[in-house]
Amino acid sequence: MSNFINQLKEDDKKFKRRSNIIKFGIYLFLVAIFLKISYLQIPENDALLTKYDAGKSSSLIVKGERGEIIDSSGEVLAVSVLRPSIFANPRAIKDRVYYSKILSDVLKIPKEEILNKLKSKKYFVYIKRHATHEQWEKISKMNLAYVGMQLEPKRTYPHGHLAGQVLGHTDTDQKGIEGLELKYNKFLRGSAKRIEIHKDAFGKVITKSIEEIDKPNKGHDVHLTIISKYQLILEDAIAAQVKKSDAVSGFGMIMNPNTGEIYAMVSYPFFNPNNYSRYGFEKKKNLPVLNMFEPGSVMKSFLVASALNEGVIDEGAIIDCEKGVRSIGGTTIKDLNPRGKSNITEILVYSSNICASKITELMSKEKYYNYLKSFGFGAKTNINVPSEIAGILDKPEKWSEIQRANIAFGQGISVSSIQLAQALSIIANGGTFIKPYLVKLIVNSEGKVVYKGERRKGNRVLRYETSKKMRKMLKTVLQRGAKRALIEGVNASGKTGTAQFPVKGGYDKHRNVVSIIGFLPSENPQLVAVITIDYPKGKNAYGGRWAAPVFKKAMGAIWLDENNIEKVTSSGDVPSFIGRARREALAIANINNMKIKIQGSGFVQRQNPGPGEEYNLHDEIKLFLDPGI
Amino acid sequence: MFKNYLNKIEPKNLFLISVLILSIFGLIMVFSSSSVKGMEDYADSYYFLKKQGIFLCIGLIIFIIFSKVETNFLEKNHKLFYGIGIIMLLLVFVPILGKKAGNATRWIDLGLFSFQPIEISKYMLLIFIAKHLATKSKRIKEFRIGVISSTLPCIPYAVLLIMQPDYGNTVLLLTTIFAMIIISGARLSHLVSIFIVLSCSFYTLILMAPYRMQRLLSFMDPYADPQGSGHQIIQSYVALAKGGLFGVGLGNSSQKLFFLPAQHNDFIFSIIAEELGLLGSSILLCLFGFLIYSGFKILERSKDLFSRNLIAGIVIMTSLQIIINLSVTVGLMPPKGIPLPLISYGGSSLVFTLLAMGLILALDKRRK
Numbered sequence: 001m002s003n004f005i006n007q008l009k010e011d012d013k014k015f016k017r018r019s020n021i022i023k024f025g026i027y028l029f030l031v032a033i034f035l036k037i038s039y040l041q042i043p044e045n046d047a048l049l050t051k052y053d054a055g056k057s058s059s060l061i062v063k064g065e066r067g068e069i070i071d072s073s074g075e076v077l078a079v080s081v082l083r084p085s086i087f088a089n090p091r092a093i094k095d096r097v098y099y100s101k102i103l104s105d106v107l108k109i110p111k112e113e114i115l116n117k118l119k120s121k122k123y124f125v126y127i128k129r130h131a132t133h134e135q136w137e138k139i140s141k142m143n144l145a146y147v148g149m150q151l152e153p154k155r156t157y158p159h160g161h162l163a164g165q166v167l168g169h170t171d172t173d174q175k176g177i178e179g180l181e182l183k184y185n186k187f188l189r190g191s192a193k194r195i196e197i198h199k200d201a202f203g204k205v206i207t208k209s210i211e212e213i214d215k216p217n218k219g220h221d222v223h224l225t226i227i228s229k230y231q232l233i234l235e236d237a238i239a240a241q242v243k244k245s246d247a248v249s250g251f252g253m254i255m256n257p258n259t260g261e262i263y264a265m266v267s268y269p270f271f272n273p274n275n276y277s278r279y280g281f282e283k284k285k286n287l288p289v290l291n292m293f294e295p296g297s298v299m300k301s302f303l304v305a306s307a308l309n310e311g312v313i314d315e316g317a318i319i320d321c322e323k324g325v326r327s328i329g330g331t332t333i334k335d336l337n338p339r340g341k342s343n344i345t346e347i348l349v350y351s352s353n354i355c356a357s358k359i360t361e362l363m364s365k366e367k368y369y370n371y372l373k374s375f376g377f378g379a380k381t382n383i384n385v386p387s388e389i390a391g392i393l394d395k396p397e398k399w400s401e402i403q404r405a406n407i408a409f410g411q412g413i414s415v416s417s418i419q420l421a422q423a424l425s426i427i428a429n430g431g432t433f434i435k436p437y438l439v440k441l442i443v444n445s446e447g448k449v450v451y452k453g454e455r456r457k458g459n460r461v462l463r464y465e466t467s468k469k470m471r472k473m474l475k476t477v478l479q480r481g482a483k484r485a486l487i488e489g490v491n492a493s494g495k496t497g498t499a500q501f502p503v504k505g506g507y508d509k510h511r512n513v514v515s516i517i518g519f520l521p522s523e524n525p526q527l528v529a530v531i532t533i534d535y536p537k538g539k540n541a542y543g544g545r546w547a548a549p550v551f552k553k554a555m556g557a558i559w560l561d562e563n564n565i566e567k568v569t570s571s572g573d574v575p576s577f578i579g580r581a582r583r584e585a586l587a588i589a590n591i592n593n594m595k596i597k598i599q600g601s602g603f604v605q606r607q608n609p610g611p612g613e614e615y616n617l618h619d620e621i622k623l624f625l626d627p628g629i
Numbered sequence: 630m631f632k633n634y635l636n637k638i639e640p641k642n643l644f645l646i647s648v649l650i651l652s653i654f655g656l657i658m659v660f661s662s663s664s665v666k667g668m669e670d671y672a673d674s675y676y677f678l679k680k681q682g683i684f685l686c687i688g689l690i691i692f693i694i695f696s697k698v699e700t701n702f703l704e705k706n707h708k709l710f711y712g713i714g715i716i717m718l719l720l721v722f723v724p725i726l727g728k729k730a731g732n733a734t735r736w737i738d739l740g741l742f743s744f745q746p747i748e749i750s751k752y753m754l755l756i757f758i759a760k761h762l763a764t765k766s767k768r769i770k771e772f773r774i775g776v777i778s779s780t781l782p783c784i785p786y787a788v789l790l791i792m793q794p795d796y797g798n799t800v801l802l803l804t805t806i807f808a809m810i811i812i813s814g815a816r817l818s819h820l821v822s823i824f825i826v827l828s829c830s831f832y833t834l835i836l837m838a839p840y841r842m843q844r845l846l847s848f849m850d851p852y853a854d855p856q857g858s859g860h861q862i863i864q865s866y867v868a869l870a871k872g873g874l875f876g877v878g879l880g881n882s883s884q885k886l887f888f889l890p891a892q893h894n895d896f897i898f899s900i901i902a903e904e905l906g907l908l909g910s911s912i913l914l915c916l917f918g919f920l921i922y923s924g925f926k927i928l929e930r931s932k933d934l935f936s937r938n939l940i941a942g943i944v945i946m947t948s949l950q951i952i953i954n955l956s957v958t959v960g961l962m963p964p965k966g967i968p969l970p971l972i973s974y975g976g977s978s979l980v981f982t983l984l985a986m987g988l989i990l991a992l993d994k995r996r997k
Contacts, residue, residue: 040869041907
């Protein structure tokens with residue numbers, strides 16, 4: 001028995017010994033592990049980290065949000081909005097065909113295109129940049145693994161083609177490529193900043209300092225002199241006429257002759273910068289600035305103004321128009337409406353080339369050249385539209401007799417609409433050169449004005465009397481020569497013109513470029529318009545036939561609008577602001593001495609208190625605006 | 630002095646506390662190391678945390694149940710368990726059930742969830758061997774009993790594991806059984822012979838495919854192929870080096886951004902060492918030390934042979950898993966695919982480790 005117990009004790013001892021050996025072995029391993037950990041963790045192991053630490057932070061340039069382009073009435077014309085860019089990890093996706101089918105259905109991209117992207121060996125491809133939120137919502141509901149989204153700013157033009165060629169466009173990365181977007185890129189773009197980032201093994205950015213990215217480094221907002229409402233009116237009028245006459249293009253602009261502000265600048269066919277890649281170079285051209293053309297008879301206005309100012313003729317002068325045929329230096333020039341002795345107004349009404357040639361001969365070549373120069377022809381207007389050119393105006397020494405005559409009636413010289421508008425403004429505003437401008441204000445993200453476009457008067461070109469005589473004369477010219485341009489309720493002055501399209505070695509006999517230049521009201525001009533239709537088809541392809549109606553339609557509508565500001569009735573009722581643009585609403589409130597509060601942008605949709613309700617002094621009228629175009 | 634203080638603590642309580650702290654610490658680290666991966670793969674940074682949290686709850690319930698269970702049924706049914714263990718391992722090769730991951734088929738896919746049968750089977754074998762050694766204890770010194778009859782039952786398990794292939798668990802299982810035989814009191818000369826046979830068979834296995842040798846030894850010089858076989862080890866070194874003394878802070882690991890494969894299971898210790906530094910990794914080592922210390926305390930006071938053998942099996946196997954996993958992480962052993970008990974992500978490992986931990990407490994009650 002004791003033997004057995006002894007045996008058990010012996011066994012137990014043996015067990016304890018063996019268990020201790022194993023325990024000791026295990027502890028030995030743990031100590032070894034601890035030593036290895038200490039060896040790895042205690043010394044600064046820079047060599048290892050520099051060589052193999054791919055997760056080291058690196059720096060990233062983050063661009064600030066791009067500034068907005070805003071019209072004169074507060075309407076936003078260009079804005080950057082965050083849109084989901086949809087990406088995928090092709091390496092991880094197994095069922096590529098299924099993925100490409102689903103993504104193609106939602107994103108409306110050909111299936112093959114997506115499949116090709118998914119077959120790439122990359123860890124990251126964009127399936128579609130700047131998709132819509134609805135599209136991403138649909139995709140996210142499908143729970144596709146390895147398909148993700150990141151918000152990226154996309155340049156958006158809320159009004160589509162409105163002033164498209166003026167605005168230009170940016171590329172996918174928000175860099176200005178055309179138009180004001182290009183010219184003012186350095187103001188609009190946000191300042192770049194460097195941020196420390198961490199990337200994961202797939203190169204995706206994982207940063208800890210998100211707030212840093214959100215810090216404002218937004219670009220400046222650019223406020224234009226353009227008034228969307230007027231832009232729209234002129235666009236509609238030109239587009240309708242180009243379609244009606246089956247013309248190649250139509251372009252024109254409206255500006256204030258007293259301040260130089262450009263209210264509208266139109267090129268048709270339109271360009272919608274939202275889909276800029278679908279347009280060729282030609283359609284992106286801002287025609288009123290970049291299209292140099294022979295102006296034709298509209299130039300006679302400036303000839304007569306120069307001659308009057310110079311005193312070589314007076315308003316009562318009578319000149320013989322030679323019954324429509326005159327030979328100059330071996331070349332015969334002809335009039336469309338042959339006449340005998342005519343006064344200056346008649347010469348303009350019937351647009352006699354012969355009499356124009358006679359008038360220019362009353363001045364020296366240098367004299368008239370200097371007048372053309374001081375009207376601004378043959379020089380850039382520096383309107384800050386990319387790649388502006390000066391146009392063709394030869395030096396007077398080179399003028400032959402026939403070229404001198406040609407220039408007098410608008411051939412052999414090339415001008416732009418903006419040059420014409422600038423020159424006509426001198427006639428309209430009393431005789432001083434005024435610089436047209438498009439950018440009214442540049443405001444930084446803190447609301448500080450960094451640039452202010454101002455009325456910039458230049459030298460006096462015409463005496464005030466000359467300007468006054470010209471306003472009156474051109475009024476008659478329009479009344480007698482271009483009835484289609486006449487607007488009810490306001491006197492307008494102007495001159496139409498028709499020129500042939502120059503081709504190599506001569507003119508295209510069929511292609512007429514027809515124009516009208518004009519301003520209103522004749523007595524106290526507020527608006528100057530220059531409108532050109534290129535190549536209207538059919539008979540009577542003249543300025544009076546095709547350009548004049550556009551003038552009437554557009555200027556008429558705008559004039560009506562300018563003067564349609566209601567004065568509150570003595571009863572103190574609240575006027576109607578409905579349908580008004582921001583600028584008009586402010587004007588109405590100003591006239592009526594009322595306080596208003598504006599919410600949103602665009603045109604007034606609702607107001608509180610409503611129209612006709614009683615207005616209490618100190619009340620604030622709330623206006624709710626919405627871009628309705 | 631410290632040892633005296635430690636001796637005063639009831640081993641059962643120390644064991645219980647170690648298990649609880651380790652498993653909760655594990656859950657936190659699974660979240661920290663898997664959140665980015667969860668976001669990337671499932672668009673939910675809590676994905677792995679949620680799954681692991683559910684398994685931890687299940688595991689803790691099982692832990693409590695098994696710590697109170699009457700353990701006689703284990704002894705009675707040890708042959709049945711042995712059979713179940715083999716069947717489980719066989720299921721891996723059933724076409725619909727088995728799930729291939731990489732080059733190995735180690736998983737059973739039940740649709741609702743999938744698990745690694747070895748996590749269960751290894752305990753089945755331990756129960757059988759524990760009982761076998763207990764009944765044959767008087768004749769343990771005979772070569773036929775001590776060596777042959779104790780090691781033969783391991784062969785089907787080893788073969789099935791090698792077929793998967795899962796060398797890590799094969800080594801783990803055989804080493805554990807070897808240690809159990811040592812503790813049961815087999816002759817030293819016999820043990821040496823087992824050791825020689827085991828070593829020879831391993832060596833043959835390696836010789837059968839020479840690339841295995843190369844892969845096996847690559848851990849010694851990871852810089853020879855930093856993009857290939859050495860990648861995991863180097864990235865693990867980078868993680869540890871970045872951690873330094875106090876770590877980069879919880880949740881701030883950059884190695885978990887997919888530089889380190891299996892960052893939330895086999896290599897979770899690298900992330901822990903990176904985020905919590907030498908301080909954190911030492912604390913974790915101490916916690917494991919307490920677990921092993923108290924496990925051996927419970928083993929040493931066990932009275933009957935079956936519970937002694939089974940406790941020894943479980944404690945030694947768990948210790949070996951800890952050692953193998955950590956050694957791999959710090960480059961002391963070639964990569965094995967053994968998770969860190971109670972810490973690594975993985976439902977089957979967590980649940981069955983907790984079950985086995987519960988069994989230790991249940992077996993401890995039998996000494997009365």
